[in-house]
Amino acid sequence: MKTTDPYNILWLLPFIFALHNYEEYYGLFITTEPVSFLTDNFLGDLVGGLYDRDTFLVAIIFLSVSVALLVILEYLIRNRVTFELILLVTAILLVNGLSHIIQAIIFFTYVPGLITAVLLLIPYMSYLLYVWKKQGRINRNEMGRSLLKGAVFMVPIIVGILLLSKFFV
Numbered sequence: 114m115k116t117t118d119p120y121n122i123l124w125l126l127p128f129i130f131a132l133h134n135y136e137e138y139y140g141l142f143i144t145t146e147p148v149s150f151l152t153d154n155f156l157g158d159l160v161g162g163l164y165d166r167d168t169f170l171v172a173i174i175f176l177s178v179s180v181a182l183l184v185i186l187e188y189l190i191r192n193r194v195t196f197e198l199i200l201l202v203t204a205i206l207l208v209n210g211l212s213h214i215i216q217a218i219i220f221f222t223y224v225p226g227l228i229t230a231v232l233l234l235i236p237y238m239s240y241l242l243y244v245w246k247k248q249g250r251i252n253r254n255e256m257g258r259s260l261l262k263g264a265v266f267m268v269p270i271i272v273g274i275l276l277l278s279k280f281f282v
Contacts, residue, residue, distance in 0.1 A: 119244045120188065122237075123199070127181035129237050130206060133229040134173035140225025142166045163275040171278035172271075200251065203238050204263030205270065210234035212267070 141164065163169075180202055187195040210230035217224050242259075245251045251259070 117244060119241060119248070119250075123184055123187065123241070125237065126184050126199075126202070126206075126241075127177060129229070129233045130180050131177045133206075133210075133226055133234055134177055136229045137226040138169060138173060140223070141169065163272065163279070165282075167282040168275055168278045171281045172274045175278065176274060196250070200245070200255075200259050201262055201266070203241050204259040205267045206234050206263075207238035207242070208260065208263040208267050210238065 183195065183198055183202060187199050209226075213224055213227045213230035214235075217227050242251070242256055246253065246256055
């Protein structure tokens with residue numbers, strides 16, 4: 114199977130991420146029956162206050178713009194630093210997509226972001242990692258370390274951005 118040059122498809126990353134963010138926002142705040150899995154369990158006290166409509170909107174706009182700027186930087190500069198950041202974002206988004214499936218199984222319900230996670234995030238991020246590995250940009254150990262970093266940094270980054278976003282609402 115011939116692999117694609119990742120730079121032919123990397124531009125899709127911010128669009129896929131923005132679509133995923135929109136699905137999460139729509140599912141959490143626009144639907145007529147709000148999803149209550151965040152507040153109707155032990156997580157409610159921990160994160161419920163961070164998931165108000167305006168704070169979440171500011172956070173996803175900030176994250177979407179940041180990812181878009183990072184992709185632009187990778188196209189312009191193409192150095193090890195920008196590639197490592199893109200690799201980290203890719204790993205975080207893959208882990209995030211997988212977490213949506215796990216949440217849906219645990220809560221036995223649709224969770225906002227599940228559809229785009231299954232149809233877009235997981236396949237796209239997996240394919241990027243596959244192409245980078247096939248081209249020798251990363252090896253299996255680096256891929257594993259990236260996924261571990263994604264799992265470790267995902268929640269602190271989300272919580273940090275939500276806390277930061279509180280100052281802008």
